[in-house]
Amino acid sequence: MIPFILRKLLFLFPTVFVVMVTAFFLSKLIPGDHAESMLILQGVQPEASNYNREYQKIYLKEGLDKPLFYISVLPHFYHDNVHSILDIQDRYLTQKWQSEKYHSKKIIEVLNERQVLISNIEKDTSKKFTHVLKNLQFENDVKQLIRWCDTLQPSPTAFKDDVKNFKSALSSMDVTKVTWYYPKLVWHGAENQFHHWAISVFKGDLGQSIKDGRPVSQKISKAIRWTLLLAILSTSIALMISIPTGLYSGYYSNTWIAKGSNFFWLVLYSIPAFWLASLLILYTTSDRYGSWVHIFPAPGIWYVPDGQSMWKTIIQNSHQLVLPVICMVANDIAQISTIIRNNTEEQKSKTYILMARAKGLTEGSILIKHILPNVLLPLITIAGGRLASGLAGALIIEVIFNIPGMGRLMYDSILGSDWNVVFGILIVLSIVTILFLTITEIFYAWANPKIHQKMQIS
């Protein structure tokens, strides 16, 4: 048993690693600059004079200048690590011109000349050329830039040479445009963004929310309690209801009650959770359709003061939890009791039941002592899976009922483009899911040695 558990735990690492790589690269695909949104959080406006300096400071502090991963496979003419270019415009131009097949070495030369030219124009006290400066800073078409240099050249100014150098660099870049390319493999070592991010995730640091600057891990740890509470409550209530009903309708499968309940579960299973929730809110939380149906309080805003204990908040808001739990349980009951019913029906026709009946046992003790343990075994996997999916399934219920859980946080963060929180939630939920599934598997193998052996063979 212990080697089996160890092997299972060992297999966790590659899975977690791949999941983390996926989440990391998904988060890197987001359009927009992370350092820029951090600057907005700090209140530095793009018009501010120290914007560039502040930007580079944050850029370096966040480690965004490092390469993304341990290795990168790029066409041979690419820059080894575009992220190491600190200036926003330079980085953007490099990426754009590389995708137009210009050689990165030439691009760097052009950018250097461009920098010299810009700084000289800025130094110019006559201020005659400030209007061309804007043009130079935001033009990214190479042909257009060469033409622009031609129109500028005749003017006898102090930076005539700079313009000439800039133009020659541009045209030499344009001439040496790449036609054929082959891959190059760049090894970056441990100094990369993924490595640092993964280490900080394992330390429990998921970054900062760009909305209010609070640590993401703190936000998630507050929210996950509610989601866990909902998942555990709904799964246990669903089990409590569906085990007896499933056993009954499976054992006495030919009675009208069993058939009726089967159809009822099927209908209940087909009701979308958010429809049930909307209907319940519409009809039972207001006096609009008569005061006698006004049973539950309207889903309100949850005020949770800092430092208040979880239990106190739960007790304060327990009346708010009734409807969401009903909605979550409704779907679960249908599914679980159908599985239990099918299992019971299967067990009922086994020979050991015939044996027990021949021994003269009562129907009740056959059901409880012989069928129930055999039915409960596969339920371990189901309950584990339900708990794991319950974490995710609560999303829409949380949004509808305004419960400050993970789903609500995720929804708000997506609408507010708070990507650190979105991917923080994704990674935390994935790791929790993996852990749940593994624990369920181990527990199942412990409860049923037959499975354990089968797994070892395969």
Add this chain to the structure above:
Amino acid sequence: MKTSAFLGVKLSVLVIVVYILVAIFGPMMANEKPLYCHVNGSATFPFLENTLAKTDDQSCILACIPYGPQTTNINGHASLSPGSYPTHGNGKIHWLGTDKLGRDTAAGMIHGTRISLMIGVLSVIFTFFIGTSLGMAAAYYSVKGIAINILQYIILITGITFGGFYFIFEWIYSGLTGAVWIALLILFILGMLYFISDHILKKTPKYRINPDQLLMKIITWRKSFPGIFLLLALTGVFVIPSVWNIIFMITILGWTEFARHARAETLAIMEENYITAARILGFSDLRILIRHILPNIMPTMIVLICFSVSGAILAESTISFLGIGLPVETVTWGKMMASGRDMQQWWLVVFPGLAIMVIILSLNIIANHYLSKIRTNQ
């Protein structure tokens, strides 16, 4: 018992056929433009045309719901309860009421049927083909393994890496068409080399590669992500709202489920004697897979198809209920319910929800029927 269960299945099939008909003929059932007009002595079909001259003529045949799904009319049409007549305009009844912008609920539901069914059916067609073929192939070759020699092994590895590299970068440089041409070219060259090397190195030792393990790894990987969260993150982050993008993402996230079941079923069938017999008779792998294995895993796959269609419809309505993923002007069931919940208008919550529930219930009844069939066969 037998007859009543069968009646339920028949009824469900009927319901699904009605839904499909509504989805196909939706624009003819609910349209603000007349279906047929007699203008200047010639017959025209205004609902097929994009532009329309004003025709309030008596000679026109109107659709049975003379409102489009996106026709907004605040003046006298807004927030009407079911079965009421507008105070202004053409005075035609709103059978199921209107929302706060004066859009007809019935027309919206008919249009929503189109969107939901399109997403449900198309995404499941794609997931079925990708998932089932990969799952079947993985299981089939997990027993036998694919035997290749050392040269083929090298060709395979370099082909995958170089092919992927050139595909991605050619996509950046010259768009998707260029990338596809490059990929086809590389595939062709590799295929040639592959078959030539098979004849050159006949006596070298063979390596066995097992695609099954790779598939299982991918499935575990996909299972580690909570589906709805990943779907939300993807729709929220990358994708321009459109129906095709939703279909694409449901396909990407859903095919592993088909692969898992197809693999398990195929593994069970591989033990059967008739597969061994077919092998001994020297049938090709493709023939065994398609003519002998596929028909036998089909019952399970039909159950899965039913559940997947309802899952896709549910996923679509969930994310459009949350207001993410579909263009603003598209009317869907989920969006109508969301606006009804906000405005406390029961008809906007009840009717679209009923539509979702009825189709999911029908699909579940069919799935259940096949499940019990499978169970009695075993």
